[in-house]
Amino acid sequence: MHDLSVSNPISGDELVAALNELLEAERAGARVALETANQIKGHDLAPLVVEIQQDEVRWCKMLLGVIGSLGHSPSTITGDFYEKAIAIEELKERLLFLNRGQGWVVRRLEKLIPRIQESNIRSQLQAMLDAHIQNIQRVEEGV
Template sequence: MTGDRASPVCYGADADDVYMGYAPRDEILAALNELLEAERAGARVALASVGDAVSADHAAMMRDIRADEARWCAMLTRQIRRLGGTPSRRCGAFRGKAMAISDPIERLAFLNRGQAWVVRKLAELTRRVRDDALHADLRQMAESHRVNIDGAAAFLDEVGRSDP
């Protein structure tokens, strides 16, 4: 027996992100722009819903959600630019669908389902993002949406119209 039994050197750390199972830059940029359009739609729905609120608490919640959505629009725009992309200027179709709901409580329930959709999209995306700064921002965004979802669900329960 010759004495050399060492494994060959692993070059995994030098491998391309796509090879390692992470999303390519173009896929990440497309997902970030889709989220940006959805957040922009959510911000506009929340802002428009302040005037339709059934109570001061409802109006305050809509203002808080609008501010939160605007915060994430800014983060997504910043990250898209950092990655060398162009932020979308479009507003997601969610806005039109939500604003077609005249009852403010039903619109809030719909908005809450939209927030849950964003959380699911973020969960799918974060598994495929290697960039630490982007990953951290997306995790914070998901947590913030969960807080909004819980707050809206509690309000909906309080008014007796919880979403199934």
């Protein structure tokens, strides 16, 4: 495995904390998307919300794996984003709020990735970043 030399490399504890924060956010996103998909069955936007939910679950699994590979126990918390998002009754408004949460994830990843030395972790987080940018755009075009 090739370790890249990076400026301002992140320490192990700081990396685990950042990954756990992302995991809590993704878990919240997955729950919001799951409940929303169940509430809007048959709606034009339902397939998109289901795909977002599957992506959010995928990133939860990836983060669980990376945190475990670093020898730590993953957080079991669901981010409070969940409560805030699910309280929004109107579908379009809720999806735009979900998009703002996804935008927060993008900004966190953009700051985090350049500081990670381990190339395998970097590439997995980069895939998560790319997918988030794509899903934000799909929601913007869809709602």
